[in-house]
Amino acid sequence: GNSVTQMEGPVTLSEEAFLTINCTYTATGYPSLFWYVQYPGEGLQLLLKATKADDKGSNKGFEATYRKETTSFHLEKGSVQVSDSAVYFCALSDNTDKLIFGTGTRLQVFP
């Protein structure tokens, strides 16, 4: 069945460091891919999405490119801030409203 694998956390960085959180997926067909973020004490928020191969999703300085050849959707940001500290979830949908999530990666950014 469809699944998402993302790197274990926590990821600990200093402010202004470069961030990469790896995400790979297994799916039949052409899923849509998403990154959601969960700030402490809050619900999930969509960070960015991509719906077809080679699409790049971007928002708030974060980017991820849908790579069908490597079945990956890695999240990157050039310069993280303390306010980016949160849990990040990679997810896919098989063209329904059902989301399949990865396990989440906690990011901790220190000043």
Add this chain to the structure above:
Amino acid sequence: KAGVTQTPRYLIKTRGQQVTLSCSPISGHRSVSWYQQTPGQGLQFLFEYFSETQRNKGNFPGRFSGRQFSNSRSEMNVSTLELGDSALYLCASSPGGSGGANEQFFGPGTRLTVL
């Protein structure tokens, strides 16, 4: 536009009881999905309702059920509660069109503790 609201925010029950959680979607959204979030299993899809019909279902036992009303509000029910049902239950709404790239808007969740 008001966001997705869930009530109650916190709930404590004992084993064997049943519980009903409520979700009010964003106005105009016709699809409501439910997810269970636990430290061990992460985020798992329970079911999705669209126009009062269950459109998708996850791999949960029959003790977990849901319904959607004509105003798109949704409830989920868990009967015969077990300790392992302790979790954060998240509701998400979307416009519900076909295609699968619909943005899901999540509520803050209901924290259920089973003692």
